[in-house]
Amino acid sequence: xxxxxxxxxxxxxxxxxxxxxxxxxxxxxxxxxxxxxxxxxxxxxxxxxxxxxxxxxxxxxxxxxxxxxxxxxxxxxxxxxxxxxxxxxxxxxxxxxxxxxxxxxxxxxxxxxxxxxxxxxxxxxxxxxxxxxxxxxxxxxxxxxxxxxxxxxxxxxxxxxxxxxxxxxxxxxxxxxxxxxxxxxxxxxxxxxxxxxxxxxxxxxxxxxxxxxxxxxxxxxxxxxxxxxxxxxxxxxxxxxxxxxxxxxxxxxxxxxxxxxxxxxxxxxxxxxxxxxxxxxxxxxxxxxxxxxxxxxxxxxxxxxxxxxxxxxxxxxxxxxxxxxxxxxxxxxxxxxxxxxxxxxxxxxxxxxxxxxxxxxxxxxxxxxxxxxxxxxxxxxxxxxxxxxxxxxxxxxxxxxxxxxxxxxxxxxxxxxxxxxxxxxxxxxxxxxxxxxxxxxxxxxxxxxxxx
Amino acid sequence: xxxxxxxxxxxxxxxxxxxxxxxxxxxxxxxxxxxxxxxxxxxxxxxxxxxxxxxxxxxxxxxxxxxxxxxxxxxxxxxxxxxxxxxxxxxxxxxxxxxxxxxxxxxxxxxxxxxxxxxxxxxxxxxxxxxxxxxxxxxxxxxxxxxxxxxxxxxxxxxxxxxxxxxxxxxxxxxxxxxxxxxxxxxxxxxxxxxxxxxxxxxxxxxxxxxxxxxxxxxxxxxxxxxxxxxxxxxxxxxxxxxxxxxxxxxxxxxxxxxxxxxx
Numbered sequence: 215x216x217x218x219x220x221x222x223x224x225x226x227x228x229x230x231x232x233x234x235x236x237x238x239x240x241x242x243x244x245x246x247x248x249x250x251x252x253x254x255x256x257x258x259x260x261x262x263x264x265x266x267x268x269x270x271x272x273x274x275x276x277x278x279x280x281x282x283x284x285x286x287x288x289x290x291x292x293x294x295x296x297x298x299x300x301x302x303x304x305x306x307x308x309x310x311x312x313x314x315x316x317x318x319x320x321x322x323x324x325x326x327x328x329x330x331x332x333x334x335x336x337x338x339x340x341x342x343x344x345x346x347x348x349x350x351x352x353x354x355x356x357x358x359x360x361x362x363x364x365x366x367x368x369x370x371x372x373x374x375x376x377x378x379x380x381x382x383x384x385x386x387x388x389x390x391x392x393x394x395x396x397x398x399x400x401x402x403x404x405x406x407x408x409x410x411x412x413x414x415x416x417x418x419x420x421x422x423x424x425x426x427x428x429x430x431x432x433x434x435x436x437x438x439x440x441x442x443x444x445x446x447x448x449x450x451x452x453x454x455x456x457x458x459x460x461x462x463x464x465x466x467x468x469x470x471x472x473x474x475x476x477x478x479x480x481x482x483x484x485x486x487x488x489x490x491x492x493x494x495x496x497x498x499x500x501x502x503x504x505x506x507x508x509x510x511x512x513x514x515x516x517x518x519x520x521x522x523x524x525x526x527x528x529x530x531x532x533x534x535x536x537x538x539x540x541x542x543x544x545x546x547x548x549x550x551x552x553x554x555x556x557x558x559x560x561x562x563x564x565x566x567x568x569x570x571x572x573x574x575x576x577x578x579x580x581x582x583x584x585x586x587x588x589x590x591x592x593x594x595x596x597x598x599x600x601x602x603x604x605x606x607x608x609x610x611x612x613x614x615x616x617x618x619x620x621x622x623x624x625x626x627x628x629x630x631x632x633x634x635x636x637x638x639x640x641x642x643x644x645x646x647x648x649x650x651x652x653x654x655x656x657x658x659x660x661x662x663x664x665x666x
Numbered sequence: 667x668x669x670x671x672x673x674x675x676x677x678x679x680x681x682x683x684x685x686x687x688x689x690x691x692x693x694x695x696x697x698x699x700x701x702x703x704x705x706x707x708x709x710x711x712x713x714x715x716x717x718x719x720x721x722x723x724x725x726x727x728x729x730x731x732x733x734x735x736x737x738x739x740x741x742x743x744x745x746x747x748x749x750x751x752x753x754x755x756x757x758x759x760x761x762x763x764x765x766x767x768x769x770x771x772x773x774x775x776x777x778x779x780x781x782x783x784x785x786x787x788x789x790x791x792x793x794x795x796x797x798x799x800x801x802x803x804x805x806x807x808x809x810x811x812x813x814x815x816x817x818x819x820x821x822x823x824x825x826x827x828x829x830x831x832x833x834x835x836x837x838x839x840x841x842x843x844x845x846x847x848x849x850x851x852x853x854x855x856x857x858x859x860x861x862x863x864x865x866x867x868x869x870x871x872x873x874x875x876x877x878x879x880x881x882x883x884x885x886x887x888x889x890x891x892x893x894x895x896x897x898x899x900x901x902x903x904x905x906x907x908x909x910x911x912x913x914x915x916x917x918x919x920x921x922x923x924x925x926x927x928x929x930x
Contacts, residue, residue, distance in 0.1 A: 473736065474736055542773075544769060544771055544773035545773060545775065545776075546734070547731065547734075547767075547769055547773065548769065548773040548774070548775060548836070548839075549775070549785075550731065550734060550762060551729070551731065551762060551766065551767040551768075551769065551840065552762070552763075552766065552785060552786035552789075552839055552840065552842075552843055553759050553760070553762040553763035553786060553789065553790060553843055554759070554785075554786075554789055555759045558789055562785070562789075563775055567776065
């Protein structure tokens with residue numbers, strides 16, 4: 215040993231120097247490391263800036279959709295006009311259309327204005343109609359049909375204000391912007407100001423945005439996401455019910471039982487490829503196979519679910535296989551070693567250990583499917599669905615419906631800026647769902663993660 | 667390689683496993699070449715040899731654990747009590763119930779101690795009710811010298827035990843299915859000296875009931891626990907005989923070199 219060191223020392227003598235000063239090499243290395251750290255921090259910083267910009271834009275634009283302007287109106291339900299037969303028979307009450315209710319409502323509003331002594335240029339009841347949503351007469355009519363015995367009373371209603379008035383209170387509509395607007399005049403805005411000061415017009419939390427159904431182009435104030443949320447829910451049921459068992463069965467077979475040969479290699483490559491196929495391709499496939507060939511109903515959550523299942527399957531298979539692979543082989547050996555059959559080893563030991571990973575993958579897959587829009591456009595799940603809630607399971611799966619992202623897309627297309635606000639509001643709800651699902655996935659992974 | 671003393675022994679002790687001209691291939695690699703060996707009942711047989719010599723591979727042939735490796739191919743005859751274990755009619759599941767195995771790294775299931783031991787008896791339907799199962803578990807844990815430490819925490823996870831305890835738990839798990847042969851693949855390589863000596867004592871006790879085959883890298887361990895020793899080198903069985911004989915007076919120069927530390 216001593217010989218060896220001596221001979222090595224001859225060509226280049228051991229380096230001398232204090233440990234306290236850095237030599238050039240060390241300094242350069244440290245500088246490179248510091249530079250790399252700075253690049254990393256810069257990259258993370260850029261990401262954070264984008265995230266903050268995105269989140270604040272969404273909240274800034276969308277939060278308005280959760281508030282809505284309502285007008286307190288006390289309507290005298292005149293039996294003379296609403297029930298000419300005077301027998302309170304719901305069938306007869308239905309014969310009076312919403313046009314019969316309009317005069318009552320506008321007179322009630324006009325009376326209120328006069329009673330408060332507000333100075334306004336409006337001289338006839340006809341002109342106050344622009345303050346109210348077109349849905350107001352239907353609201354009163356539904357009330358009368360449901361409670362015929364209240365005819366003759368004066369009933370207080372909380373009516374939706376028109377989208378212009380709502381926009382004015384949310385600073386979306388200004389006196390400049392309505393210069394060429396046929397629907398509303400500056401006079402109305404003055405009246406709105408006065409009514410707001412009197413507490414008749416007020417902005418409150420709008421539950422029906424979350425629970426309601428879509429509304430027509432001219433009634434933005436009435437539109438809600440509730441029905442399309444149910445559409446998404448039924449679709450997710452289909453996706454979960456099909457893709458979890460099929461995906462898990464396929465991956466267990468491929469991972470644990472299938473022989474390694476060209477054929478299984480081919481399948482494997484194709485699954486990875488399918489995961490990268492654009493979703494609109496699945497949409498047109500669903501249109502061709504499920505609707506045109508199998509004649510399943512159009513716009514139905516069942517079909518949407520089937521298409522999204524095709525899209526989610528590769529994700530679930532890939533994540534399931536990865537989590538099966540991550541179970542250490544020693545567990546399989548241990549089970550086989552005590553005489554368990556291959557299937558027992560898989561189902562008693564490997565699968566439970568892989569479960570958190572499988573569930574996480576499934577939830578992530580579902581979250582992806584929940585936000586998917588393109589394939590839904592192709593199978594027609596983007597129609598105007600102003601119907602009410604599906605009654606029962608069968609109609610939930612088979613009746614035409616929309617889905618959250620498709621509804622948002624639909625709103626964003628519409629002309630009224632009030633719909634633009636609702637599109638952002640819909641995005642907030644969608645993101646809340648996605649975040650919740652991701653958090654559940656993280657909690658599951660944390661809770662069931664095992665160490666060995 | 668024929669060993670004369672083996673034939674002498676056949677007269678006195680009952681044979682459990684007879685292997686003749688066993689060849690194992692991993693794809694194109696010829697891992698085991700012409701191995702013939704007789705393993706006696708109620709005896710500890712040690713397989714020694716340098717890394718990669720095929721001793722573990724051969725051990726895994728004895729309960730067909732090599733079946734799980736796609737590219738592995740076994741030729742030749744291995745008889746357990748005169749029956750060919752590679753016969754088409756043999757279900758490896760039944761074979762493995764008879765030939766238990768303990769692995770190099772302690773690999774308890776991430777379940778409770780009780781469930782670890784009870785798993786084998788459960789899947790083989792060895793207990794008709796909970797009381798019987800409890801008894802099997804207790805006996806197995808006692809055999810593995812783990813009962814005193816584990817009896818108060820049978821519901822605690824098996825993975826929470828110390829390394830030596832985990833390995834004894836794995837032995838208890840293997841013993842619980844009442845095997846006839848116990849294969850141990852370097853059972854002490856992950857253990858400290860104290861745990862090792864506990865496991866070694868245990869192996870010595872197990873000899874009363876089972877035929878034990880142990881693969882080990884430690885020649886001292888082979889000398890301490892085994893009655894018979896087989897030396898493997900490059901896939902060949904070089905020498906097989908009484909442990910004392912192998913360690914004190916090896917016939918083959920390769921055995922001698924290995925034992926004295928010159929190869930390996």
